[in-house]
Amino acid sequence: EAGVAQSPRYKIIEKRQSVAFWCNPISGHATLYWYQQILGQGPKLLIQFQNNGVVDDSQLPKDRFSAERLKGVDSTLKIQPAKLEDSAVYLCASSVGTLTYEQYFGPGTRLTVT
């Protein structure tokens, strides 16, 4: 079974530029999550989708971050404009449904903002 795929794996941009990350969840997984993991910290949930609807985006900085999940499968997370403090690893995870609890994580995208 293929795991959660993410791209790119690494990205370096200057502050005020924009960037987008892509995630392809495990086939059949209805729930998709985006996390931000700052160096030395645990992952923090940014947004959770159930199929193509948003379940929780309470910690998403909506003035600069946006995310979508078209057709309930792939998802993109965008930052525009980026700030220095956005430097982090962005992890995508998926699960069969919210009742299953276990989340499967992708390898992450390491973003460096200079």
Add this chain to the structure above:
Amino acid sequence: AQSVTQLGSHVSVSEGALVLLRCNYSSSVPPYLFWYVQYPNQGLQLLLKYTSAATLVKGINGFEAEFKKSETSFHLTKPSAHMSDAAEYFCAVSEDSGTYKYIFGTGTRLKVLA
């Protein structure tokens, strides 16, 4: 509100020695608890989970954890450390409160000494 505390951001053990990584949680309702492992430049991998069944949970790679409600703890143990256990370990809590989102601890980096 939920929270997770991992005592000790860095733990060193000798190869063959007992591994003990501590996790305490705060939750207003019976929680679901997880331990994940993260190897360098990789995503998180589930080690084990507690979902209100047996309080002693066995996971992969010889790890186990015991849920102690009276102590609000879910410590991770392994009888004999192996060099390949060197990684970062995260404890997470989730509540049966609708979204089932995870709250992660700040992580413990395990170093295994030869």
